[in-house]
Amino acid sequence: MTEPIDPTTLTVGVLGGTGAQGKGLALRWAKAGIRVIIGSRAAERAEASAAEYRRLTGTEHITGADNATCAGEADVVLAAVPWESHADTLTGLVELLRGKILIDCVNPLGFDKKGPYPLPVEEGSVAQQAEQLLPETRVTAAFHNVSAVLLSDLDQAEVDCDVLVLGDDREATDVVRALADAIPGVRGVFAGRLRNAYQVECLTANLIAINRRYKVHAGVKIVWPEEH
Known part of the structure; x- marks a missing residue:
């Protein structure tokens, strides 16, 4: 029987932590x-956001740093950067992310008059791009479809949704599911291999x-039957 994962033992780095989803x-x-x-390209901007988040949450365990420090000090790293800067951001962090779990939540979307x-x-997908750029990182994909508005509204005690978690490393996807459950x-919910992320x-x-x-x-x- 696998021991349950305690996410409070982890340090999570959020690349793009000054944006809405992060x-x-x-x-x-x-x-x-x-x-x-x-994490942010500018440490000062990251720390300014961290100070705001500490105030909003009433906690002290949120800090800000440049992307390299963020990736180096975290156990698990979330990539929540714009699609346009995804490759450049990860390319600069190859060594720092070696052996770590990366959660990619970037959506490759465009917008025009039709929406x-x-x-x-x-x-094939943003997550597969991350996998190619970071061959020694445990790449997963998750948190694409959860509302940033609801996440940020702490007056909402609960966020009623499932998070689809994809990846080829079973232990890594279990950690990401635990972070979702937190x-x-x-x-x-495990939703398949990384090749299905698109x-x-x-x-x-x-x-x-x-x-x-x-x-x-x-x-x-x-939704599935109760007996499952």
Whole structure:
């Protein structure tokens, strides 16, 4: 019987922690007792955001640093950077991310007058691009489809959605599922190998369209019979 994973023993680095998705996840993890390092290209900007997050959460275990320090000091690293800077950001962190778990939550989306749409990714998916750039990193994909608005609204006690977790390393995906489960209302669900990440990344375009039409913050729920 595998011992349950205690996410509060981990330090999570958030690359792009000054953006909406990174902020929301950092706030929720800090509230759950997990140490968080906010990463940004500029250490001053990261620390300014960390100070704001400490105030919002009433905790002290959120710090800010440049991306290299963030990646070097964290046990698990979340990539929540813009798609346009994804490759450049990770390329500069190859050695620092060696052997660590990377959670990629980047969505390759474009926007025009018709709304959001998925962009092609030469490697197959954003997560597979990360895998190619970081051959000795335990790359996973998750947290693409959870609303940044709901995550950041700490007046919402729970965020009612599932997080689809993909990856080829079973132990790594179990850690990521535990980090999802640490957020009240959220459940981490294993959703396949990393090669299946593209459709999960692109599903965010559909959710944005739903949100705009119905004025909601839609997420994903997986339903199965109770006996399972």
